[in-house]
Amino acid sequence: MKKIFVLIALLAAFSCDYVEDPLGDVIVVDPTCVEPTFAQNTNTKRNVLIEDFTGFYCNNCPRAAYRIDTLKNNIGKQIIPVAVHVVDQFAAPRPADAPKYQTDFRTPGGNDIWTAYGGIIGLPSIMISRIDTFNNPARFQVSDLTPFNDQVRQLIDDVPVVNLQVKANYIASKSLVCAYAETEVLATLADDHSIVFMLLEDSIIDWQLYSGAGGYPFYSAGDIPDYLHKHVLRRSMNNYLGETIITGGNNVVGDKTITSSSYMVTESTWKPEHFEVVAFVYNNRTKEIMQAYKANVD
């Protein structure tokens, strides 16, 4: 019996990893990047980040993309869409279908977002500024697109608690994307807040499967060889959780913080002229995105 307890104790000792610092080391910006100057931020509106979980083999996903596109056309730059390609079944390259569906739009950061916040509902599904649609356990993802417009329109009238402006540039000689953000506290915040930088590529022409549902006026049902993939997430530049920049209970209105991030592009098929950088600030406790900003990469 004594031996058995020793065996159990050994198993316990060797089979448990207690993690005390889940976030590990902070990612720093490349020293080549140069910090820009920011003018006074006069924005008074809250921007809404719409993360669209999608995949080129998800035949109903163009329907969701079209709805988001229509909303953006109607509302304007307050709407910031990000297409996050996830789920192997819908987004993994399909060698058997070559030359169709060979581009892998999945990203480690996108997969992290899907596993952390999505995953409960299938595709297509979206998150609207990661608002918790169901408290405890939190749930951020919605699949029913019917009330989608109303939810977004409610948010765009909110008074922002944080302001944000972003500048980004591409250093071709080093294939380096540099991004800087200025965050300004507009209302005293009780919770910690973090900033995340995302690198997007817009207007990628590639294959997409489409069921024909949803009334997309430009495409017919079937395999579409020249589908316009918009705002595709290419990289979570400072990981999907980002970096904490505001300490809850220890901030005052007018506090400003400059944060930076960079990414060395090694993928030859990416087109820097189509790059966009999206930065957003979220509440660490509720996960809600309080402000977002999209900048073109100069």
Next chain:
Amino acid sequence: MKKTALAVLLSVIYTVSYTQNSEEAQIHGNIQTDVQYYNPDTLIGAPPVPEKMLMNGFANINFTKGNFSAGIRYESYLNALLGFPEGYQGTGIGYRYATYSLDGIEVTAGNFYEQFGSGMILRAYEERGLGYDNAMDGFRVKYNPYRGVYLKGVYGKQRLFFTQGPGIVRGIDGEIVLNELSDSLDKLKTRVVLGGSFVSKYQEDDNQSLVLPENVGSYAGRINVYRGGFSLSGEYVEKINDPSADNNFIYKKGRGLIINSAYSMKGFGASFTAKTIDNMSFRSDRNEGQQNVFINYIPATTKQHTYNLPATLYPYAVQPNGEVAFQGDISYKINKKKKKKNADGSKPFNLRRYATYISVNWSAAYALDSTSLTNDPTLQGYSTNFFRPDKRVYFSDFNIELKRKLSPKARFTYSYFDMRYDKDVIEGKVGEGLVNARIHVLDFTYKINTQKSLRFEAQHLGTNKNDGYFEDQGNWVTGLLEYTISPGWFFAVVDQYNYGNKDEIQRIHYLFGSVGYIKKANRFTLSYGRQRAGIFCVGGVCRVVPASNGISFSVTSTF
């Protein structure tokens, strides 16, 4: 690979059958085939099926000889029936094993199912109706070193459709039946069983943003005490930091506690169960969802109903992320009592000519009383008061059943259910809220003769439209007529009518008929009609069943 496995298995069987000729070898098994032809039906939301016809097939073939047994399960999903997990595609050997036992030790190589304690720390099992199969694939050793002492060790990966999950699961379980340790203890009326388990999983850190624990351990202790008709059992389990897709990658430890008590005597039985679960989703792949590669199982503390409306419209799915649940059950038999005949020889009116069975059941599940953390650098997510329920009700069910004979040929069962069901929690909906459903069921059986019987069911479900409850699909009524000719035939027709739906177009009749024929070990069933979308649950584990319209044919056979 599959062919190699089959060849190895057959060669083992061949070798063993020739090397152990002292005992007779036996081959036995069973086969099940379900085929369905689908008609698209836009009215009920039944999607078009490109293949028109889908099929699930299973064949278990087992060989035993003396202390040795081996077997396979051949499975086909061509393609899987609607509602089955999409990962089941194609044909293959889903389960194969070889087991040998001698001198108190039993070794299994290949696939096996296993459970430690109540299952809160480890349970590998199959529930075919759900498409649930988290069988282990590796080695298992059971050892009985001393009378009353039982040890088990498992090491392997878990089945994920026709592949395996990436994680490795290791576990050990020990159980001591105190009364078996000596003859004097064995004479005691009170019987006590103690047990303990340790389970660990390994999965590579695949996350670029977080430092993930690659080895996640979980440990549990349990006790069962029996004396006469009384029993009391409990199990407590803890799990170290296990960030996963289920818990939004928090590093909080998981905990669970379940306590069961029961008392029974002739004509009376009562039981009570209390359970609390906090962050106890435990899978061998932290990124998986649905019902895939669960290492553990959270026992259901709600009654599993059999009648159609209470069973399929609002059944509860256990919430492994957190819940506090209770269940109480009382059953009582009012014995029959004979009365003397009247003076004129006629039989007097006697309400207690036949026994009456009454059972009352109540169960409820609440959210955990928890608070999100404001500053959370170690990603603990929230704090909680263990075993304290929140005000939010996930589910509750009060039901009463009355069962009685009316005459030597007729008997009836009446059931009433009052359920509350949070659609947002259980089905992942947004902003729909709590449904309050009240259901009446009358089940009447008339035995025409020794071979023929007629059964009739009438069910009504009404949803509460007041008090802030969500009306959902409104009221339903269901009628069923079943005619049985023993032992071979049965005929049944059932109609479900959603007459109270707010949307008049959705006031649909779901008419469904079936014919079955049983001959010895073979059973054939042919069905045709509409089946509404619903939720199918077994033991608190659920899957969504989509609407369908068509013909289905099922064959089961054992040998």
